[in-house]
Amino acid sequence: MAEGPSLDFIFHPKSIAIAGVSAKEGAGFGGGGFVASLQETGFRGPIYLIHPTAPAIRGLKCYRSLRDIPDDVDYVISSVPARHVPELLEDCIAKNVRVLHLFTAGFTETGDVERAKMEQAIVARARESGIRIIGPNCMGLYVPASRLAMMPGQPPEPGPVGMVSQSGMNAGEFVRYAIPRGVRCSKVISFGNGADLKAADFFEYLAEDPETEIIVSYLEGIQDGPRLARVIRETAAKKPLVILKGGRTDAGSRAATSHTASLAGSLLVFDALCKQAGAVRVESLEELTDLAVTFQFVRRLAGPNVVVIGGGGGASVLAADDLAAAGLVLPPLLPETQAALAKVTHEAGTSIRNPIDTTSVWEEEGFEASFRPVAEAPNVHAILYHTSFGAGPMARLGDPRGRMAKQAETLGRIQQATGKPIVVAIRPATNVEGFAQSLDFQELCWRAGLATYPSVARAGLALGHLLRWQRQRGALSVGH
Numbered sequence: 001m002a003e004g005p006s007l008d009f010i011f012h013p014k015s016i017a018i019a020g021v022s023a024k025e026g027a028g029f030g031g032g033g034f035v036a037s038l039q040e041t042g043f044r045g046p047i048y049l050i051h052p053t054a055p056a057i058r059g060l061k062c063y064r065s066l067r068d069i070p071d072d073v074d075y076v077i078s079s080v081p082a083r084h085v086p087e088l089l090e091d092c093i094a095k096n097v098r099v100l101h102l103f104t105a106g107f108t109e110t111g112d113v114e115r116a117k118m119e120q121a122i123v124a125r126a127r128e129s130g131i132r133i134i135g136p137n138c139m140g141l142y143v144p145a146s147r148l149a150m151m152p153g154q155p156p157e158p159g160p161v162g163m164v165s166q167s168g169m170n171a172g173e174f175v176r177y178a179i180p181r182g183v184r185c186s187k188v189i190s191f192g193n194g195a196d197l198k199a200a201d202f203f204e205y206l207a208e209d210p211e212t213e214i215i216v217s218y219l220e221g222i223q224d225g226p227r228l229a230r231v232i233r234e235t236a237a238k239k240p241l242v243i244l245k246g247g248r249t250d251a252g253s254r255a256a257t258s259h260t261a262s263l264a265g266s267l268l269v270f271d272a273l274c275k276q277a278g279a280v281r282v283e284s285l286e287e288l289t290d291l292a293v294t295f296q297f298v299r300r301l302a303g304p305n306v307v308v309i310g311g312g313g314g315a316s317v318l319a320a321d322d323l324a325a326a327g328l329v330l331p332p333l334l335p336e337t338q339a340a341l342a343k344v345t346h347e348a349g350t351s352i353r354n355p356i357d358t359t360s361v362w363e364e365e366g367f368e369a370s371f372r373p374v375a376e377a378p379n380v381h382a383i384l385y386h387t388s389f390g391a392g393p394m395a396r397l398g399d400p401r402g403r404m405a406k407q408a409e410t411l412g413r414i415q416q417a418t419g420k421p422i423v424v425a426i427r428p429a430t431n432v433e434g435f436a437q438s439l440d441f442q443e444l445c446w447r448a449g450l451a452t453y454p455s456v457a458r459a460g461l462a463l464g465h466l467l468r469w470q471r472q473r474g475a476l477s478v479g480h
Contacts, residue, residue: 007132007197007201007202007204007205008205008209009074009098009099010098010099010132010134010141010197011141011143011146011148011187012143012146013045013074013075013098013099013146013148014045014072014074015045015046015047015048015071015072015073015074015075016038016043016045016046016047016048016073016075016076016077017047017048017049017050017066017069017073017075017076017077017097018034018035018047018048018049018050018076018077018079019050019066019076019077019078019079019080019088020050020078020079020080020081020084020104021035021049021050021051021054021057021062021079022057023051023053023054023057032057032058033151033152034077034079034103034140034150035047035049035057035058035060036058036152037149037150037151037152037154038147038148038149039058040149040152040153041144041147041148041149041154041155041156042147042156043146043147043148043149044147046071047060048060048061048063048069048071048073049061049062049063050062050063050064050065050066050069051063051064052064065091066088066091066092066094066095066097067091067094067095069095072095072096073095073097074096074097074098074099075097075098075099075101076088076092076097076099076100076101077101077103077140078100078101078102078103078104079103079104080104081104081106082104082105082106082107082115082118082136085102085104085118085122085136086118086121086122086125088100089122089125089126089131092126092129092131093125093129093131097131098130098131098132099131099132099133099134100126100131100132100133100134101133101134101135101138101140101141102133102134102135102136102137102138102192102195103135103136103137103138103139103140104135104136104137105136105137105192106136106137107119107136107137107193107195108136108193108195109137109193119136119193119195120195122195123195123196126196127196132196132197133195133196133197134189134191134192134196134197135191135192135193135195136192136193136195137192137193138166138168138190138191138192138193139151139168139169139171139172139190139192140168140189140190141187141188141189141190142154142171142175142185142187142188143186143187143188144156144157144158144159144184144185144186145158145186145211150168150171150172150188150190151172151175153176154175154179155179155184157184158184158185158186158211159183159184159185159186159296160184160186160211160212160213160214160296161178161183161184161185161186161212161213161214161215161216161292161295161296162185162186162187162188162189162206162209162211162212162214162215162216163175163185163187163188163189163215163216163217163218164189164191164199164202164203164206164215164216164217164218164219165188165189165190165191165217165218166190166191166192166194166199166218166219166220166221166246167190167218167220167246168190168192170218170244170285171188171189171190171218172190173285174188174216174218174285174288174289174292175188177285177286177289178289178292178293180439180442180443181289181293181442181446181452182293182296182297182443182446182447182452183289183292183293183296186206186209186211186212186213187206187209187211187212189202194221194223198223198224198228199217199219199223199228200223200224200227200228200231203215203217203228203231203232203235203241204231204234204235206235206239207231207234207235207238207239212239213239213240213295213296214239214240214242214292214295214296215235215239215240215241215242216241216242216243216244216288216291216292217241217242217243217244218243218244218246218285218288219243219244219245219246220245220246222270229273229277232273232274232277232279233273233276233277233278235279236277236278236279237277237278240280240295240469241277241278241279241280242279242280242281242282242288242291242292242295243274243279243280243281243282244281244282244283244284244285244287244288245267245270245281275472278469278472278473280465280468280469282465286454286458287458287461287462290453290458290459290461290462291462291465291466293451293452293453293462294451294462294463294465294466295466296451297421297423297446297449297450297451298382298421298423298451298463298466299421300421300466300470301381301382301421301463301466301467301470302381302420303381304327304328304329304381304467305328305329305330305331305379305380305381305382306323306328306329306330306380306381306382306383306384306463307330307331307333307354307355307356307374307377307380307382307383307384308320308323308330308354308355308356308383308384308386308456309355309356309358309361309370309371309374309383309384309385309386310355310356310357310361310385310386310387311357311358311359311361311362311387315386315427315456316351316355316356316357316386317355318456319355319384319386319425319456319460320354320355322456322457322460323384323456323460323463325460326457326460326461326463326464327464327467327468328460328463328464328467330354330355331354331379331380332353332354333352333353333354333356333374333377334377334378334379336373336377337373337374337377338352338353340369340373341356341358341369341370341373341374343369344360344365344366344369344370345358345360345366345370356370356374358370361385361387364403364406367406367407367410368410368414371383371385371410371411371414371422372414375414375415375417375418375420375422376418380420381420381421382420382421382422382423382463383420383421383422383423384422384423384424384425384456384459384460385411385422385423385424385425386424386425386426386427386456387424387425387426387427387441388426388427388428388429388434388438389426389429389433389434389435389437389438389441390429390430390431390433390434390435390437390438391429391430391431391434400437401440404437404440404441404444405444407441407444408441408444408445408447408448408450409444409448411424411445411448411450412445412448412449412450413448415449415450416449421451422450423450423451423452423453423459423463424441424442424445424450424451424452424453425452425453425454425455425456425458425459426438426441426442426452426453426454427455427456428454428455
């Protein structure tokens with residue numbers, strides 16, 4: 001993996017120029033969107049704008065061409081029409097630019113032979129001049145440590161999760177879904193057509209990147225299949241690797257071809273590759289996000305035994321079904337565990353078996369007493385707490401914010417003391433107040449170090465993936 005570290009310069013530009021910025025406010029993604037995103041996240045270096053007539057946009061001076069910029073530029077974002085890219089590339093060569101990010105679309109993905117030839121010629125000219133290209137047809141980079149953002153609302157706090165995505169929209173959606181659940185990113189890469197730098201290049205880089213501990217990916221096509229297969233195996237041997245494969249159906253394959261000029265390839269072959277490599281393949285962007293949460297917060301399960309705790313018998317029964325379907329085990333509670341729970345659990349309408357259905361979780365004193373004996377039990381590997389907001393007893397209790405904060409602090413403290421993962425499933429709210437409280441509790445939980453999920457079923461599926469990944473990793477290491 002010699003190429004990995006050599007790409008580090010891509011993620012740490014000292015200055016950025018943006019070509020094709022609209023002088024109109026709110027002109028969509030394009031150049032103006034990149035300006036707004038970089039300003040919002042606080043990019044530390046100079047941002048130069050290229051516009052043929054405007055003197056300034058968003059408070060930044062404009063230059064008629066890249067060559068007119070008096071200072072060095074090492075990273076250029078192109079939002080100009082495709083026909084102007086060759087000219088922009090020559091300007092980049094003259095300015096000793098190192099990276100050209102082509103947000104510009106209209107190349108191979110159009111299916112037009114001449115457009116495909118133009119893309120190939122651009123890549124060949126850039127390579128002979130030592131310039132690396134991200135794209136075309138992509139959103140580029142979100143790198144919190146470098147204060148690079150591809151879309152508004154992407155926070156500057158870095159974290160351990162790296163993403164490689166062929167789709168800019170899916171890269172942005174992943175960040176949007178993951179951030180409120182505590183996931184923080186090292187690098188998020190949208191590479192589009194991958195005319196120059198491809199998925200394999202970025203996998204190689206992230207596998208060696210000390211700031212990245214977990215890698216997730218959205219792939220549509222298979223570019224240079226043998227190399228990609230080798231790199232997936234090498235990457236998955238070093239770090240958790242989770243892949244969402246687009247183009248799983250005939251309809252999806254056709255969409256992938258028109259989106260990023262990708263040949264989707266056989267799902268059966270890709271499945272076999274992931275299993276052989278020890279990578280996790282998921283079916284949706286939501287599942288990809290859940291796995292990022294799981295690898296960041298749960299990290300490891302000592303075994304399959306899960307105890308479910310919550311109020312409401314029907315919800316607990318369905319939770320048991322969901323976890324069992326995911327390959328997890330709901331063990332009977334030991335006599336001493338049941339005896340400890342009996343001291344704090346009301347008899348009527350409750351259960352101190354597994355699942356534990358108890359109204360004690362709604363009481364300040366009974367809450368910790370309902371969790372600690374379970375977490376300390378030797379036959380328990382993890383606990384799932386399910387709750388909801390906006391209706392039922394929790395809605396009628398006073399000081400909801402204080403109660404939520406106390407619960408999150410207690411669960412985090414028990415998890416840390418016992419080393420047993422405690423995951424929280426927050427069942428969907430049905431009113432505005434409930435939604436707001438759910439989001440508040442979600443943040444309190446992840447800040448306490450707890451994995452959160454929007455449903456019990458999704459929590460179970462994610463934990464099942466983690467357990468199978470661990471078993472597979474053990475089998476692979478034995479095989480090596």
